[in-house]
Amino acid sequence: MSTNRRRMRVASVVAGIGIVAVLAAGCARGGGSPNDTDDGGAAEASPGITDDSITLGITTPLSGPTAGPGTCTVAGITAYFGAKNAEGGVEFGDGNTRTVEIEALDDEYDPQKAKANYDQLKSSVFAMTAGLGTPTNRAWLDAAIADEVPQVLIMTGDPIFSNQEESPWQLGFVPIYQNEGEAFGELLAGSAEDHKVAILSQNDDYGEGYVEGFKTAIEGADNIEVVKELTYEATDTSVDAQLTELAGSGADVFFNAMSITPLVISSLQKSQELGWLPSWFLPSNTSSPTAILEPGGAAAFPGVYTVAFAQSAAAPTFAESEDGAAFLEGLKEYANYPDVPAFPHCVWSYQIGATLEEVFGSMTEPTRENFMEALRDVSGFTAPLMLEGSTVDTTQDGQPAVSTVQVQKYNGKGYAPAESWDE
Amino acid sequence: MGTFIQLVIDGLSTGSIYAALALAIVLVNQATGLINFAQGGMAVLSAYVAWALNGLGIPLLLAILAAVVISFFLGAVIERYLIRRFERGDPDTAVVVTIGLLTLITGFCAWIWTYNNRLFPSLFPLETIQIAGAVISVRSLGTFIVIVACMLLLQALFLGTKLGLALRAVAINPASAAFSGVNVGRNLMIGWGLAAVLGAVAGVLVAPQLTLTPGMMDSALVYALAACILGGLSSPIGVVVAAWLIGVLENLAAVYVPFIGHDLKIAVPFILIFVVLFLRPQGLFGRKAVVRV
Numbered sequence: 001m002s003t004n005r006r007r008m009r010v011a012s013v014v015a016g017i018g019i020v021a022v023l024a025a026g027c028a029r030g031g032g033s034p035n036d037t038d039d040g041g042a043a044e045a046s047p048g049i050t051d052d053s054i055t056l057g058i059t060t061p062l063s064g065p066t067a068g069p070g071t072c073t074v075a076g077i078t079a080y081f082g083a084k085n086a087e088g089g090v091e092f093g094d095g096n097t098r099t100v101e102i103e104a105l106d107d108e109y110d111p112q113k114a115k116a117n118y119d120q121l122k123s124s125v126f127a128m129t130a131g132l133g134t135p136t137n138r139a140w141l142d143a144a145i146a147d148e149v150p151q152v153l154i155m156t157g158d159p160i161f162s163n164q165e166e167s168p169w170q171l172g173f174v175p176i177y178q179n180e181g182e183a184f185g186e187l188l189a190g191s192a193e194d195h196k197v198a199i200l201s202q203n204d205d206y207g208e209g210y211v212e213g214f215k216t217a218i219e220g221a222d223n224i225e226v227v228k229e230l231t232y233e234a235t236d237t238s239v240d241a242q243l244t245e246l247a248g249s250g251a252d253v254f255f256n257a258m259s260i261t262p263l264v265i266s267s268l269q270k271s272q273e274l275g276w277l278p279s280w281f282l283p284s285n286t287s288s289p290t291a292i293l294e295p296g297g298a299a300a301f302p303g304v305y306t307v308a309f310a311q312s313a314a315a316p317t318f319a320e321s322e323d324g325a326a327f328l329e330g331l332k333e334y335a336n337y338p339d340v341p342a343f344p345h346c347v348w349s350y351q352i353g354a355t356l357e358e359v360f361g362s363m364t365e366p367t368r369e370n371f372m373e374a375l376r377d378v379s380g381f382t383a384p385l386m387l388e389g390s391t392v393d394t395t396q397d398g399q400p401a402v403s404t405v406q407v408q409k410y411n412g413k414g415y416a417p418a419e420s421w422d423e
Numbered sequence: 424m425g426t427f428i429q430l431v432i433d434g435l436s437t438g439s440i441y442a443a444l445a446l447a448i449v450l451v452n453q454a455t456g457l458i459n460f461a462q463g464g465m466a467v468l469s470a471y472v473a474w475a476l477n478g479l480g481i482p483l484l485l486a487i488l489a490a491v492v493i494s495f496f497l498g499a500v501i502e503r504y505l506i507r508r509f510e511r512g513d514p515d516t517a518v519v520v521t522i523g524l525l526t527l528i529t530g531f532c533a534w535i536w537t538y539n540n541r542l543f544p545s546l547f548p549l550e551t552i553q554i555a556g557a558v559i560s561v562r563s564l565g566t567f568i569v570i571v572a573c574m575l576l577l578q579a580l581f582l583g584t585k586l587g588l589a590l591r592a593v594a595i596n597p598a599s600a601a602f603s604g605v606n607v608g609r610n611l612m613i614g615w616g617l618a619a620v621l622g623a624v625a626g627v628l629v630a631p632q633l634t635l636t637p638g639m640m641d642s643a644l645v646y647a648l649a650a651c652i653l654g655g656l657s658s659p660i661g662v663v664v665a666a667w668l669i670g671v672l673e674n675l676a677a678v679y680v681p682f683i684g685h686d687l688k689i690a691v692p693f694i695l696i697f698v699v700l701f702l703r704p705q706g707l708f709g710r711k712a713v714v715r716v
Contacts, residue, residue, distance in 0.1 A: 064638055067538030203686055232685050237633060237642045240433040241674040242685055248426050261540050262634040273551045273560045274429070295542050295634075297549065342539075 045366040048126030052089070054360075055101045057125030059117035059140075060132045062106035065260055069285060069345040073132045073155055074104040075335040076349025077356075079327065082334020084357065093363045093374070100356075107131075111139035122149050127371060130173075130352050132345060134158045134206050145169050150368055152375055153352045153401060155345060158205055162400040164376075171375060172400035173352055174284070177209025178216070179403055180307045181257070184281045185217025187305070187407045188253065191421035194223045198251035198278065200242055200267075202259055203231040210257035210283060227251050232263070239263055240270050247276035254278040259286055268296025279303040284344060284405070289414050290314045291342030299412050307405035308415065309390035310347045313340050315414045323384040351383035355392050355401060425556030430674040436563030438670025439570040443625030444640065444647035445654070445662040446570075446577060447618040452656050453581070453594045454614025455502070455510050460521040462622050462647070463640030464528035465501075469494040469623030470630045470639070471532055474543055483544055491623045498619025499612035506615070507608075511597065525644075532637040543630035566628045573621060574663045580617075581659065590614055646670075649692040653699055655709020665707060669695065 048055040058077070061070035081100035084090050089097040103125055107114035114136035118128065122143075127150035131137060134156045141160070144151040151170045154161060157177040161170040188195060199214075201207030211229075218224040228249035230242045239258075246254065254271070258264050264286045271277070279302050286292060287306035298304045311318060318324040319340070327350055331337040337346070358381055362374045378401070381392040390404045408415035444462055451459045459465075473490035477483050505524070509517040547565040551558045581587040592600040593610045601607050626640065633639050646669055654665030669692040677688040699707060 063533055063538045065540075065636060067636070068540050071538065230685060233689070235642070235689070236685075238433075238437055239685075240437070241430055241677050241688075244426055244429045244433065245678055262632075262636075265634060266632055269549060272549070274558050275551075291540065 043365050043367060046126055046368040046371075047123050049098070049366045051096050051098070053099045053101055054090075055103060055125045056130075056356075057118075057121035057128045058102060058104040058130050059107045059114045059121070059128070059136065060104065060130070061109040061136070062104070064108045064110075065262065066109045066132065068261060068291070069343045070106075070109070070132050071337075072341055072343045072345035073130050073349045074102065075331055075337040075341070076327075076346040076351075077130050077353040078102050078104075078335040079330030079333070079337070079346075080350045080353025080357075083326070083330045084353075086334075090357050090360050092360045092366075094365060096366075098360075107133075107136050109133055109136060111135045115139040115143065118143060118149075122147055126150075127152060127368065129153050129356065130155065130349050132156070135204065137161065138205075141167065141170065148368060150372055150375070152372075153355055155348060157209060157400075159209065159398070162398060164397045169372065171394060173355070173402060174348060174400060175307070175309065175403050175405050176213075176400055177206060177257075177283075178213030179400075179405055180284060181210040181213025181215075181255075182217045183213075183307050183405050183407050184255070184305060185214040187418060187421050189218050189221035189224055191223060193422070194225075195253045196225050196227045196249070196251040197253045197255055198246040198249050199226060199229040199255045199257070200239065200246060201229075201231055201255075201257035203233055206259055207231060207257045211255070214255055214281075232258075234260060236260075236263065239267055243267055243270045243276075244274060247271065247274040252278050253281070255281045257283060259283065261286060261292060264292050265296040268293070268298050268301075272297060272300050277301055280305065282306045284308055287410075287415075288312075288314070288342050288344065289410065290340075293410055298410060304410035305407060305418060306410075306415065307407050308344070309387055309402050309405050310344055310351060311385045311387060312344065312414055313347055314342065327385060347385050351385060351392075354383040355381065358392075426678070427675075428555055428557035430678060431671050432557055432559050432563060434671030434674040435667050436560075436566050436670070437674075438667035439566045440625055440629045440643055441646040441650050441669060442570050442663040442666035443573060443621055443628065444643055445650040445666050446574060446659055447621035447625070448647060448651050449656060449659055449662050450577065450614060450618040450621065452651075454590050454618075455506070455611055456594060457506070457510065457514070457517045457521065458648070458651075459506075459615075459618065460518065460644070460648075461524035461528060462618065463644035464525040464532075465494070465498065465619050466622035466626035467635075467637060467640050468497070468528050468532055468626075469619065470543065470626030470635055471536055471541075473623070473627050474541055474630070474635055475536075477544065483546065487546070487623075487627050490627070491620050494619040494623040495616040498622075499616040501619075502612050502615035503608070507611070510611070529637045536635075536637070538636060538638075540634035540636050543627070543635045545631035546627070562631070569624065569628060570663065573624060574659055577617075577621075577659045586610075586613065646692060649696055651706075653692070653696055653706055655706025657710050658706070658708035661706060661708025 058074055060073045061067050085099045089099040091097050105117040107117050118140040129152055132155040137154050137156045153173040155174050156172055159176045161167050161172040201211050228246055232239045232242055284307050358378055359374045363370050376394050378392055378394045383392055387406055389406055392401050394401050407418045409418040447462045469490050472493055473487045476486035476489055509520050547562040550561045589605045589610050592605055593607050597607050650662050650666035650669055654661030673688045673691045676683045676691045677685045
């Protein structure tokens with residue numbers, strides 16, 4: 001009778017899968033150490049560029065839980081350059097006009113896959129850009145330095161990418177996590193009242209960066225006390241237990257450094273179910289009014305804060321502005337993205353396109369070295385769809401291309417600037 | 424105390440989702456002797472069908488019922504034209520085939536509906552009831568009740584109907600069942616169809632909470648498999664109890680066992696499996712296969 005043997009077989013397969021799941025949950029990747037490079041640039045053209053075209057590579061999550069924002073990272077830049085290509089191309093500083101091609105590969109937010117994608121692209125693209133994710137971008141940081149391939153204007157808030165000594169061939173685009181956490185912390189510390197803070201953060205550099213920035217800002221503020229601090233794994237499908245525990249702390253402010261969309265929605269809902277109604281802080285990439293706050297019923301809370309540097313495509317007046325209309329048109333026309341994007345990454349990616357065009361305009365040689373020089377020399381550039389007060393500045397070592405953020409408060413529909421906590 | 428009750432209730436609610444999927448796996452296993460790793464993927468596909476129908480303006484409950492019916496036929500068709508070739512063969516081959524099917528269905532969903540998170544309306548309101556210092560959401564409670572109902576129906580089907588008897592006969596000994604006039608092929612198709620229906624129920628219950636994505640059920644499947652092994656593959660009641668146990672213990676361990684915390688809680692069900700199988704190789708409620716010589 002083979003049922004017993006079969007059952008044992010099945011049991012061993014299931015056990016195997018279980019072990020894999022546990023290992024996957026427990027494996028966090030650390031960063032690598034930087035290599036030295038010699039920037040001896042010969043003027044012969046680098047890979048991925050000819051007299052009439054340039055190819056950019058992207059590795060980003062196009063499937064899996066972060067696919068929503070990931071798809072946006074490709075759509076925005078594709079829309080921007082699609083429109084430029086239709087006009088004949090982009091003018092480079094060396095006098096040539098080139099069309100810009102995008103090669104995007106799916107890494108499923110998996111560091112191994114991201115590295116494999118990079119290996120596949122590195123000799124056919126001129127530069128890698130716009131890809132989303134800290135662990136995924138870190139996975140090929142050292143390789144990009146060794147190969148002298150630009151890994152620039154990427155969507156990660158990890159400060160390592162904006163430190164020139166550690167990352168000579170890298171530059172982040174979006175504000176670093178610390179910038180965001182700090183901006184919120186400063187607003188809170190400026191409050192006239194006492195506050196108890198509960199913290200939930202993703203158990204990796206992303207979560208740690210936010211918490212670090214926040215704590216830096218509230219250091220020495222007598223009116224702020226952190227009463228409970230918990231973490232969760234990026235692979236978790238529920239954080240109900242954490243919220244139950246945090247709700248018991250009686251905090252009136254909830255600093256939630258969370259990057260997984262469905263988890264943020266369910267946190268908002270769970271918190272209401274528990275009858276715990278603090279003021280919230282949410283990161284810029286998981287605070288979309290239409291994709292997250294509305295389904296989560298965020299209007300129930302006294303305040304939901306986030307930070308931003310770009311206009312929200314979901315805002316009522318967005319489509320009426322010239323830049324907004326051009327952006328939505330480009331998404332539809334060139335990026336196969338007919339909806340109004342629910343994630344800010346589409347706008348960011350579009351701004352990356354504009355920033356790259358700015359850089360291309362001051363490149364005098366078709367080489368990666370020359371590109372990096374031009375890249376580190378942009379300041380005071382206002383990309384389309386930027387908020388008042390934010391600009392692109394790549395000249396500050398230790399800071400990403402965009403480092404100035406505005407704290408905003410949810411008003412039931414979209415966000416409005418928050419000048420102070422007690423307003 | 425409120426926190427404790429709260430954690431138990433939440434555990435039961437997440438455990439219910441694992442339970443629905445585990446029930447489907449048990450059903451297929453009882454009918455065909457296979458473990459269907461694609462059960463989660465099929466559940467996601469069913470949820471997408473319900474979502475798409477709802478998007479066409481069909482009321483939610485009707486859309487779900489239609490998806491359930493469609494799922495039944497889809498399950499039967501998959502069994503008849505794909506799985507039939509691998510039944511009673513090498514179980515390792517069948518495992519790989521169903522894993523392949525999972526990948527295929529996930530890719531198919533992504534191809535049609537993209538990987539964007541789709542908001543799935545909930546059958547239950549977002550309201551809550553207060554019981555003994557704990558807050559119970561109507562959704563958790565509803566999920567729980569639906570799964571209990573499914574479990575009782577299934578148990579009744581297996582033990583109290585001719586169809587259930589035929590299904591069990593086919594599972595235990597297809598050759599003898601065929602000699603006694605049981606239509607083996609049709610019963611296999613019905614088994615797969617019913618499993619797909621259960622998956623559809625699990626899919627529409629979990630989608631409002633996780634938002635609908637092609638990979639929505641991936642981790643639920645791992646837990647459901649754990650529940651199957653823990654409860655015993657031959658016992659519908661057993662796997663449901665095991666699934667609840669997993670959901671509850673995971674929550675409690677995270678909060679009350681300091682060194683586990685929220686980061687290692689995924690390991691809890693698997694540690695539990697090792698311990699249980701050490702003591703009872705057939706699972707908590709499983710029957711030992713006895714061979715007379």
